Amino acid sequence: MTKTIILKNRPEGKPSTSNFEFVEQDSELTIKDGEILLKAAYVSVDPYLRGRMSDAKSYVPPFKLDEPVHSGVIAKVVASKNDNFSEGDYVSGMLNWQTQQVSNGEGLTKVDSSRAPLSAYLGILGxxxxxxxxxxxxxxxxxxxxxxxxxxxxxxxxxxxxxxxxxxxxxxxxxxxxxxxxxxxxxxxxxxxxxxxxxxxxxxxxxxxxxxxxxxxxxxxxxxxxxxxxxxxxxxxxxxxxxxxxxxxxxxxxxxxxxxxxxxxxxxxxxxxxxxxNYAAKFPEAVKALSGWLSEDKLTYSETIVEGFDNIPQAFIDLFDGKNKGKMVVKI
Amino acid sequence: MTKTIILKNRPEGKPSTSNFEFVEQDSELTIKDGEILLKAAYVSVDPYLRGRMSDAKSYVPPFKLDEPVHSGVIAKVVASKNDNFSEGDYVSGMLNWQTQQVSNGEGLTKVDSSRAPLSAYLGILGxxxxxxxxxxxxxxxxxxxxxxxxxxxxxxxxxxxxxxxxxxxxxxxxxxxxxxxxxxxxxxxxxxxxxxxxxxxxxxxxxxxxxxxxxxxxxxxxxxxxxxxxxxxxxxxxxxxxxxxxxxxxxxxxxxxxxxxxxxxxxxxxxxxxxxxNYAAKFPEAVKALSGWLSEDKLTYSETIVEGFDNIPQAFIDLFDGKNKGKMVVKI
Structure with missing residues (x-):
């Protein structure tokens, strides 16, 4: 079964759980050549998503109603018909708030779970x-x-x-x-x-x-x-x-x-x-500096890890009450 | 006789003529070696001067109470004991609101009244x-x-x-x-x-x-x-x-x-x-471009010229009612 969180209606003022709806789909997801099947591991919730839930003019188009919300996600490759990814790989990218999803691999980056905890790739190294x-x-x-x-x-x-x-x-x-x-x-x-x-x-x-x-x-x-x-x-x-x-x-x-x-x-x-x-050209320099400081223990970070796919909307809402310390991440 | 306009008290809200006082001095001004005697020809009044009349923190120190107000002025050299300036020269610089004053020449630039009207050096070329x-x-x-x-x-x-x-x-x-x-x-x-x-x-x-x-x-x-x-x-x-x-x-x-x-x-x-x-390094380029466009008739400018030293405070106040078209200048 695949669970998806869609934007049901646009928040007025502070978001509430009623802005979101959980959709369940029983049919099994299948992949074609070039595709991979992903299982969500960690989902990032961030204040900027609030902007995308409004339909005001902005630097990125707003989320569409009745379609999945998406944000930074770390996912595990559970099946692959794409040469760039193998079963068991972890990837990072902008993905749907969905327990499972199919991707052609575009925009995804492999992350190394031995170098840093997976959630760090949504935070200090993301x-x-x-x-x-x-x-x-x-x-x-x-x-x-x-x-x-x-x-x-x-x-x-x-x-x-x-x-x-x-x-x-x-x-x-x-x-x-x-x-x-x-x-x-x-x-x-x-x-x-x-x-x-x-x-x-x-x-x-x-x-x-x-x-x-x-x-x-x-x-x-x-x-x-x-x-x-x-x-x-x-x-x-x-x-x-x-x-x-x-x-x-x-x-x-x-x-x-x-x-x-x-x-x-x-x-x-x-x-x-x-x-x-807008600063993608700086990312390699930034990641190098951040990883370096991290390994020298010059940099530390806080995470608030909420457990459970069903708690994604509430974790997002809690950002506006300052309930997080450091990066707010939902572990699936 | 020399007339001077001093800041008597700091404006609250819109400036009024009561913020200023005219001081008259009968003794003749004399110059020492290296100095020049200047007679004001045109005085610039500008909105930014309002900021200097307050004592709030700013990029330039505020005007002092009971001291002359100063702004951009075009003045005629009426006597000179400074080799860089001759009698009859016109100069531009930050000078006091004073009918006559003595200067050592520092910060003054000679202006060429044959190339453009004198007032232009307070405006389009200033x-x-x-x-x-x-x-x-x-x-x-x-x-x-x-x-x-x-x-x-x-x-x-x-x-x-x-x-x-x-x-x-x-x-x-x-x-x-x-x-x-x-x-x-x-x-x-x-x-x-x-x-x-x-x-x-x-x-x-x-x-x-x-x-x-x-x-x-x-x-x-x-x-x-x-x-x-x-x-x-x-x-x-x-x-x-x-x-x-x-x-x-x-x-x-x-x-x-x-x-x-x-x-x-x-x-x-x-x-x-x-x-x-802050952009002094750009001035030569700017003056070259502006003079060029001016001589090609690509650039025109408006001036509001008020006559008379005694009208400087009122001309300044009138800026805040939008009574000027283009640069507001007082001709002495």
Missing amino acids: MTGLTAYCGLTEIGKPKEGETLVVSGAAGAVGSVVGQIGKILGLRVIGIAGTDEKVELLKSKFGFDEGINYNTTENMQAAIAKAAPNGVDIYFDNVGGPISDAVLVNINQFARIIICGAISVYNSTEVPKSLSVQPFLVKNSALMQGFIVS | MTGLTAYCGLTEIGKPKEGETLVVSGAAGAVGSVVGQIGKILGLRVIGIAGTDEKVELLKSKFGFDEGINYNTTENMQAAIAKAAPNGVDIYFDNVGGPISDAVLVNINQFARIIICGAISVYNSTEVPKSLSVQPFLVKNSALMQGFIVS
Whole structure:
């Protein structure tokens, strides 16, 4: 039996399980020449998927209604009529939220389960790590001694950004939503300072205090009032990487915040939207650097692994309540 | 007698004449070896000066209270004990709002009144033209066939930006505040389309209509709701040059507008604050291009020339009511 999760209707505001539907199919999947049969092993759930569930204009077309949702997946090859793949191989790619599926192998990369745990290929050695590395280096252009602020710092991308920042010699300040996460930033990920935005009354002052020399780079995963408070503290020639805006993804109204323009012009500062897929040319360099740091124990990562195919929608929804520490992955 | 305009107190909201004070000094100015005596001929008034009148953190230190205001000035050398300057020369530089002043010549450039009218050196061949050229080319990176939107389009910088856009093969849409200005954009400056933001109910729709292929470059002089309406229409990889935010310079509250972050991330778009002084290395190229186009009649410019030293403060204040067409200059 094959189970598939389809998008039943588009979320308004925060997604709910009723936006998804499970479809079961009893007939056995068969493969033709050139095809492989895949069994899902790990499914990545990511905030950016929220954007694809809306039908607003975006950099990728929206998910279609009544069709399978897809995201980064690690799958096992269980049958192969394709010379590039053998039974037992594990592959990584953009695949459907489906227990089993047929592929012609296009866009799939073999992953080595002996080099790193399979789930790492959805995280630190996958889109998460690439996003952190390429966003920070290509837009952030860090120079030793500068100050980096990361929002969503305990999240999958944020925690890696902060660690790379430390490796590159920056002062790193992380913003997160619980004392526990803030503690983790400092004890596990080596951030210099952490700020809990849920218990801090004056974020602008807290950032000023944590960044006495001002903010040179801001790696922004959240948008909204947290980013407004950072913006007020930027230095001349600051670089702001807009990697996500999770605080407003579920807005049903057009979100308003601080006018950024006066701050950018006053500081000759740059703010740029970052989508990792635009930086494919950098991936080999990024993977080499990340694997190297990983093997030297300079880099660590957190995962929240939820078990069970049926829990994919809820795991996705939980991202918006910050229930994950680090990369959220569903083990099938 | 020498008259000087000093900053008496800092404007709250829109500047008023009461922020300034005229000081008269009867004693004759004398010069020492190496110095020159200058008589002001033309004084430039510019929106950016509003920023320097506040004591907020900025890229240049604020004007000091009870000291002369200064801006771009064309002055005549009326006496010289400096080998680089002769009596009768005209020079351009950042000088005080003063009928006469003494200088050691530092930071002054001689200008040739036979090549272009003196006031042009405060405009099309001065900061205005350099701002338009460097902002559009360095941040905008225009490619033939793209669509450019300019706000404050009938202003000094905006009207030059639009014309350079046409020379470089762009579709150019200008936003201005009166039907007369919009007409001028098309008839005098060759813009493809003009939009009057004061009479247009749905700016977002009007921009979408004028830019059927979306907006690739936005040269922003105003900020605020006009910019919000443009932002909704940007294309993937759009470049937004933040040259000014005149709509919010006089805000006494922290201005709120559309959250730009989701639009930037969705479109991998770039937004960058532009200050012309950071691009000095480009000035020779810019002046060469601008003079060339000027002499080929590919470029034209508007000036609003106000007469009389005593009218400098009012001319400056009038900028915020859009009373100028093109560069606002005071002839002494």
